Amino acid sequence: MKEQILIVEDQFVEADYVRLLLEQAGYGITGMARSVDQALELIKEKKPDFVLLDIFLKGKQTGIDLAKVLATDNIPFVFLSANSNEEVLNAAKQTHPYGFLVKPFREKDLLVALEIARYRHAHSMDARYHKETELRKLLKSIVTDAGTWPEKLLRIATALQSFIPFDFLAVGFDNIKDPFFKGRCFLRTGFDEYQEMGLQELATVTGMSGDALMALQAPDAVAEVAAIYKEAAFENICRQPSLRKLFADSFQLRSHLEMPMRMMDRKPFSFCLFSRRPDAYTTEQLELFERIQFSLMQTIEHLLQQEMSEAGKLLQQETKTRFDGIVGKSHLLLNVFDYISQVAPSDTSVLILGESGTGKEKIADCIHNLSARKGKPFVKLNCAALPATLIESELFGHEKGAFTGALEKRIGKFERADKGTLFLDEVGEMPVELQVKLLRVLQEKEIERVGGRDTIKVDVRIIAATNKNLEKEVADGRFRLDLYYRLNVFPITLPPLRDRREDIPALGYHFMNHYSHKAGKKLSGISDNVLRKMMAYNWPGNIRELEHLIERSVLLSKGPVIEEILLPTVTKKQGTEDAQDAAMKTIVENEKDYIISVLKKCNGRIWGPGAAAEILNINPSTLKSKMKKLGIKKEYME
Known part of the structure; x- marks a missing residue:
């Protein structure tokens, strides 16, 4: 049975034309709406599988307003619009549509857009289910693994890292005054490398006594539900002395995801994740935690019982995922490692973004080597290195005599990569006319050699890379929007050096x-x-x-x-x-010059929003101490 579709379009003639096209293709139509209110009424009567949505509608509300409701209700939608300028594209993109069709469009364009939307929606659902299943399996396996309480907590932290990344994790810090306190902190120092800290180690690192740490717990009320704190909300919870503020100041943290639980004895036991990025946590991650909360609580309960009865077990080393040839431990690179670990096991298309020379090909190698296709062909094509006339032959191959100089049959990259991975480097340089053919291959999973008549089925995973802003290329008409959506299923952005x-x-x-x-x-x-x-x-x-x-x-x-x-x-x-x-200056001299330049831009302000401490991402009191140590003039001080 074909999907049921709701058409939201204020022009009746256009809406009826779309209805006829869809019905001829075998789709069902749940209704046609001219406004947001009318669409919401139709959705209440019968929830559609997909929504075709015009941006500008009758009434005060636009299609973008309706798109936000559809996204919340997990109803996939495709935008239809005669306006394709960059401003409209950016506003529509914020709602995470499953496609975008620019009027006027052909019947084939509409049907292809729906097929892409179906693929993307199915992938998002499968990915979410896969995430939860894998995480539950990991949590369950940790219970039976050998190791001490801190070691098993670290494994839980490592399991969470691939799904909800963090730079600092405080586990079970709800009641540090309890004589049986079992809380631990984990500071990430590398990929799968953490500095584990109990109460004594935390006191040493922060320069506070154990009693002083205990005194900080009182202001932190016990949370009942999971919550995200970022930007103003994070600043607000860190205003008063507390454990959260201590963690934030000591390890330069800027956002927080709190995951509270209640054990069988009704005692609280929270997982408090912190990141150095201000926008690290999303509602999707929050919902993921809420869905796996019971499994996590069961795991902690089992581990606490084992800790009471089986202390002192031998350490069992876990196999670490290796990223051969990729060097570094910066938090930006570790974030990239997290994304690779998450996407590599699936067959999802990956789009690697970043400036020239950032190592996009290395990342593609890594994804292939960590996937189930390892050992199968890994074929590469640089779209910028070949003339436009040769790329089609390189990709799809050609028959003998297909064109002047085709003296023998040639097997293309797609056929060579069958059952493996095809890496399209500099995909933003691909000619528009060839983009259409590539989209068809990705959709149909079959190719035709140049000059050939037979179709050849291929099973290929696509990894693409570019140093261009593809959204701008789409807005300027140099890159197809439907191909962008097909490639941009899982984007990974590489930081510049x-x-x-x-x-x-x-x-x-x-x-x-x-x-x-x-x-x-x-x-x-x-x-x-x-x-x-x-x-x-x-x-x-x-x-x-x-x-x-x-x-x-x-x-x-x-x-x-x-x-x-x-x-x-x-x-x-x-x-x-x-x-x-x-470059010849000492590190201290460079640091002093940098602090002075920031202070000048802030008119000497150290404290508050937009002040020097915020720009430098350090605590204001730490900045004042540095200024005194470096001998920075008093006129820069408040």
Whole structure:
């Protein structure tokens, strides 16, 4: 039975035309509405499987207002609109539609849009079910694993990390005055690497006594329901001295997801997740926790019972997921690892976004190697490296004599990647006419060779990458919106190297070891002067630029240590020092200059919204201490 569809369109002629097209294609029609109110009434009478929705309707409310209601009720919808400018596209995108058709459209465009919407909706439902099932399995397995109470709590934390990421986790800190207090904290320091802290370790790290920590618990009322705190809400809960405020100040945290539970003895036992990102937590994650809350509570109950009777069990090492060739431990890179762990086991299409040189191909390799298709073909095509006339032949292959120069039959990338993965690098460079053919292949899962007549079934997972803003390309008419939606099922954005500077030394040593071994040299290190220059440089070419400069430095080095790196010169700006001069400063001098520049922009304000402490992402009292230590003039102080 075909899906039942509601048409929301204020122009009767257009609505009736769409109705006829859909009925001819075998779809059922639940009704036609001209306004939001009328649509809501029809939905009450009979819930549709899909909604075709015009943006501009009769009445005060628009299709975007109705889309928000549909998203809440989990009813998939596709926008229909004669307006395709960037402003309308951005407003519509915020409602997370399953497709977007620009009027006028052909019958085929409408039917393809519905097929894509069906695919995306089915994927989202399957993904949610898969998440919950996998998490429940993980929680259940932890009960029977060997290990101590802190070790098993860490496994729960690791299991949660792939679904609800965090930088800091406080478990069971509801009653630290209890003599049988079992709470633990976990500070993330790397992928699958955590610093575990009990009450004593937390006191050492924060510089507070155990009694002082206990005194901080009183202001934190015991929560009854799961909640998200971010932006103003997070600032509000951190105004008064409390454990939350202590965690936030000590570990530079900016958002919080609280997951309270009640044990069999009615004692509270919360999972408090914190992130350094202000927008880390979503209602989808909150709902996921609420659905797995009972399984989590059962696991904790079992572990507490085991702790009472089976303390001292031997540690059982867990296998860690490895990301070979990807170097770094910055929180931005760890977020990318979380996304890879989440999407790799499925066959979901992945779109990797990021500037040139950020390592998009490495991420694609990683996703393939961690998937069930590992061992099957992994085929790559750079869409920017071939002329437009050759890409079609490269993708789909050609028959002998299909065009001038086709002297023999050629197997295309899709056929070579059958049962495996196809990586489309720089997909934003693909010609529009070829985008149509690619969309058809993704939809039908079959290809036709150039010059051929037979269709060939293929089973291929697609990973695409681009350094372009595809939404802008869509708005400017250079990239098809329906193909964008098909590829953008699971986007992963890679941070530029300048945003993860803490990874620069590790990357430098990684490339030094690789190229010194390749060149037959015995290098043991990189000088402090070179490291300072590397940290001060902005790296417009990202990791690729760093790799090439280290390779050159290895070849030019005359001793066991890299003493010089030839960074590109930067044009000197008025009122600033040359980039190389800045690189020669000490870390302390650079820190002082940076703090002064921020203070000047804030007119000397340290406290409050938009003030220096907020921009620097440190506690105001910490900033004042740094200013005194660095000898920053008093006129910058409040």
